[in-house]
Amino acid sequence: MKIAVLPGDGIGTEIVAEAVRVLEVLDLKFEMESALVGGAAYEAHGHPLPEATLKLAKDADAVLFGAVGDWKYDKLDRPLRPEQAILGLRKNLGLFANFRPAICYEQLVGASSLKPELIAGLDILIIRELTGDIYFGQPRGRRIATDGHFPGAEEAFDTMRYSRPEVERIARVAFEAARKRSKRVTSVDKANVLETFQFWKDIVTEVGKEYPDVELDHMYVDNAAMQLVKAPKKFDVVVTGNMFGDILSDEAAMLTGSIGMLPSASLNASNQGLYEPSHGSAPDIAGKGVANPLATILSAAMMLRFSLNQPEAADRIESAVKHVLASGLRTGDIWSEGTKRVGTREMGDAVVAAI
Amino acid sequence: MKIAVLPGDGIGTEIVAEAVRVLEVLDLKFEMESALVGGAAYEAHGHPLPEATLKLAKDADAVLFGAVGDWKYDKLDRPLRPEQAILGLRKNLGLFANFRPAICYEQLVGASSLKPELIAGLDILIIRELTGDIYFGQPRGRRIATDGHFPGAEEAFDTMRYSRPEVERIARVAFEAARKRSKRVTSVDKANVLETFQFWKDIVTEVGKEYPDVELDHMYVDNAAMQLVKAPKKFDVVVTGNMFGDILSDEAAMLTGSIGMLPSASLNASNQGLYEPSHGSAPDIAGKGVANPLATILSAAMMLRFSLNQPEAADRIESAVKHVLASGLRTGDIWSEGTKRVGTREMGDAVVAAI
Ligand SMILES: CC(C)[C@H](C(=O)O)[C@@H](O)C(=O)O
Numbered sequence: 051m052k053i054a055v056l057p058g059d060g061i062g063t064e065i066v067a068e069a070v071r072v073l074e075v076l077d078l079k080f081e082m083e084s085a086l087v088g089g090a091a092y093e094a095h096g097h098p099l100p101e102a103t104l105k106l107a108k109d110a111d112a113v114l115f116g117a118v119g120d121w122k123y124d125k126l127d128r129p130l131r132p133e134q135a136i137l138g139l140r141k142n143l144g145l146f147a148n149f150r151p152a153i154c155y156e157q158l159v160g161a162s163s164l165k166p167e168l169i170a171g172l173d174i175l176i177i178r179e180l181t182g183d184i185y186f187g188q189p190r191g192r193r194i195a196t197d198g199h200f201p202g203a204e205e206a207f208d209t210m211r212y213s214r215p216e217v218e219r220i221a222r223v224a225f226e227a228a229r230k231r232s233k234r235v236t237s238v239d240k241a242n243v244l245e246t247f248q249f250w251k252d253i254v255t256e257v258g259k260e261y262p263d264v265e266l267d268h269m270y271v272d273n274a275a276m277q278l279v280k281a282p283k284k285f286d287v288v289v290t291g292n293m294f295g296d297i298l299s300d301e302a303a304m305l306t307g308s309i310g311m312l313p314s315a316s317l318n319a320s321n322q323g324l325y326e327p328s329h330g331s332a333p334d335i336a337g338k339g340v341a342n343p344l345a346t347i348l349s350a351a352m353m354l355r356f357s358l359n360q361p362e363a364a365d366r367i368e369s370a371v372k373h374v375l376a377s378g379l380r381t382g383d384i385w386s387e388g389t390k391r392v393g394t395r396e397m398g399d400a401v402v403a404a405i
Numbered sequence: 406m407k408i409a410v411l412p413g414d415g416i417g418t419e420i421v422a423e424a425v426r427v428l429e430v431l432d433l434k435f436e437m438e439s440a441l442v443g444g445a446a447y448e449a450h451g452h453p454l455p456e457a458t459l460k461l462a463k464d465a466d467a468v469l470f471g472a473v474g475d476w477k478y479d480k481l482d483r484p485l486r487p488e489q490a491i492l493g494l495r496k497n498l499g500l501f502a503n504f505r506p507a508i509c510y511e512q513l514v515g516a517s518s519l520k521p522e523l524i525a526g527l528d529i530l531i532i533r534e535l536t537g538d539i540y541f542g543q544p545r546g547r548r549i550a551t552d553g554h555f556p557g558a559e560e561a562f563d564t565m566r567y568s569r570p571e572v573e574r575i576a577r578v579a580f581e582a583a584r585k586r587s588k589r590v591t592s593v594d595k596a597n598v599l600e601t602f603q604f605w606k607d608i609v610t611e612v613g614k615e616y617p618d619v620e621l622d623h624m625y626v627d628n629a630a631m632q633l634v635k636a637p638k639k640f641d642v643v644v645t646g647n648m649f650g651d652i653l654s655d656e657a658a659m660l661t662g663s664i665g666m667l668p669s670a671s672l673n674a675s676n677q678g679l680y681e682p683s684h685g686s687a688p689d690i691a692g693k694g695v696a697n698p699l700a701t702i703l704s705a706a707m708m709l710r711f712s713l714n715q716p717e718a719a720d721r722i723e724s725a726v727k728h729v730l731a732s733g734l735r736t737g738d739i740w741s742e743g744t745k746r747v748g749t750r751e752m753g754d755a756v757v758a759a760i
Pocket residue numbers: 133136137296597598627
């Protein structure tokens with residue numbers, strides 16, 4: 051088994067280093083190989099996703115990813131910007147199923163913006179389709195408008211689209227996941243406005259018939275954005291498209307108050323996956339040794355479970371993280387009165403020790 | 406001056422009735438004429454936006470709108486569903502500028518999901534473009550895919566688009582609004598993924614140069630969804646497209662905890678406007694006389710200010726609402742221990758009395 055390790059930019063290198071140490075101490079049979087990605091790869095090779103990095107990722111069973119991006123690349127042409135690396139990996143590896151858990155850890159309830167009673171015990175799984183929708187739909191570009199409000203004016207456009215098999219496969223992923231949880235799926239759409247999401251809703255409903263044991267409901271995306279604030283615990287598995295999933299998964303993550311704790315997995319049809327923390331590259335705190343490595347360490351656990359078939363090892367990591375939290379260690383992002391503030395490295399040490 | 410009164414469905418008739426009483430007691434010189442819209446119009450005339458209703462709205466200086474929709478119309482063909490009425494009004498009247506204030510009233514801080522210190526004093530103005538974007542972009546529909554992941558498969562698609570003049574005019578609305586407030590605008594986009602929103606960002610930046618006294622920043626929509634949860638008070642004027650605005654304005658409204666208090670205005674280039682509460686038709690409580698009429702009453706105040714050039718009358722309504730809140734009256738949605746629960750009619754009575 052082979053893991054491609056792509057630390058990326060900002061705090062990426064620091065947090066991935068800790069996850070790698072945790073993997074090493076488990077002493078499992080796999081190889082790890084690192085490569086540059088994002089801004090770091092652009093600096094070294096002139097491209098955020100160099101051929102060699104892409105090849106390494108494709109040939110691996112799983113990719114452990116840190117984060118990419120920095121303000122300093124904002125002026126680059128779009129194809130050269132760091133975030134193109136993550137889009138390129140998703141597309142080239144066919145990582146269509148993105149798992150974004152939004153969990154509120156018992157000890158971290160106080161870190162949430164929400165009142166404790168609304169957030170304590172939260173455990174949502176957002177499943178975001180990741181290779182379709184308006185992210186990749188063609189045609190897109192700039193042109194002169196021939197109709198609309200201002201024919202003759204310059205305009206820009208993108209294409210939202212979903213095909214039947216794309217919706218079917220992500221729906222199945224959601225129903226299967228729900229079977230292992232509380233057997234409820236909320237499909238989020240905008241069927242009242244968009245052809246794409248009426249189609250989405252129709253197909254999810256059809257696929258739902260294959261899962262009579264799973265309860266399915268549908269919600270408009272604007273309402274979902276509201277209900278997440280009002281009563282997040284009413285959700286269990288949420289499935290939605292790439293664009294809506296981008297927004298809702300981040301909203302849900304921030305609701306927990308501890309985005310520094312949230313892992314993610316992006317899988318393709320053969321369970322090859324890319325694993326990354328839900329948070330970004332945080333260039334403002336990069337290099338200071340204060341970033342929270344736990345989301346990345348928990349991403350490594352997801353990797354062991356989903357792509358490397360090592361569920362016991364995954365359990366060991368997750369238990370170790372719980373143990374470390376219980377012992378009161380906290381990085382700055384989740385620190386509160388009465389707990390002990392530690393840096394990235396010390397947090398990694400503590401997880402290693404707990405394993 | 407003429408006001409078209411379109412109560413619509415669900416609680417729409419009840420809440421609009423109270424707003425009409427408030428307008429009447431002000432004894433201003435304008436005419437009001439009512440018509441059916443939404444499900445009610447479909448029942449009576451077979452269409453959610455009958456010609457006569459559309460003509461009434463077009464000929465009026467302003468439209469006072471209640472709400473439309475009910476589960477029972479979910480099975481109708483899309484063009485016959487209640488929400489097509491609101492889309493049709495926006496399109497036909499050219500109501501491109503949607504003002505969605507998200508305000509947290511001092512007395513209602515406790516109704517929010519958020520911790521009091523995060524929400525007390527919140528006063529955001531979200532300006533949502535309302536006649537463009539993927540809501541109205543052509544082409545859209547279903548077809549057989551000729552490229553993408555599954556060529557040959559059935560697919561559905563929509564077109565996101567913005568032309569230069571559309572972005573310019575909504576940007577100006579935002580900058581002008583900011584000049585009357587704290588002189589800060591946050592433009593929300595997804596320029597890292599979408600051509601349409603790179604174009605949006607470029608144009609907002611250009612227009613911003615005409616307003617050197619207004620500070621402009623840009624935020625990705627996923628980050629905006631997070632920052633609204635984390636630190637909503639950091640926002641002042643937010644400007645964004647139709648689709649993102651739909652999601653973010655509802656998220657922000659729910660953050661206040663008192664969506665039953667939030668009015669909205671949708672204006673065209675000649676300040677003709679449609680005014681409606683930010684909440685929906687709430688079919689579950691329709692006909693029970695318990696709905697909160699204040700969002701609709703405050704929408705009538707916005708109407709007086711923006712379309713009917715009666716700022717003093719608008720002030721009188723807004724002061725009356727504040728007075729009523731201070732006196733401790735609450736409808737069920739905003740009720741809390743120690744305040745007096747009243748119905749729709751009593752709340753209307755109280756505002757009328759306070760005027
Ligand atoms: C960096 C960006 C292209 C990306 C996305 O929009 O998918 C990010 O926000 C994410 O959610 O992983």
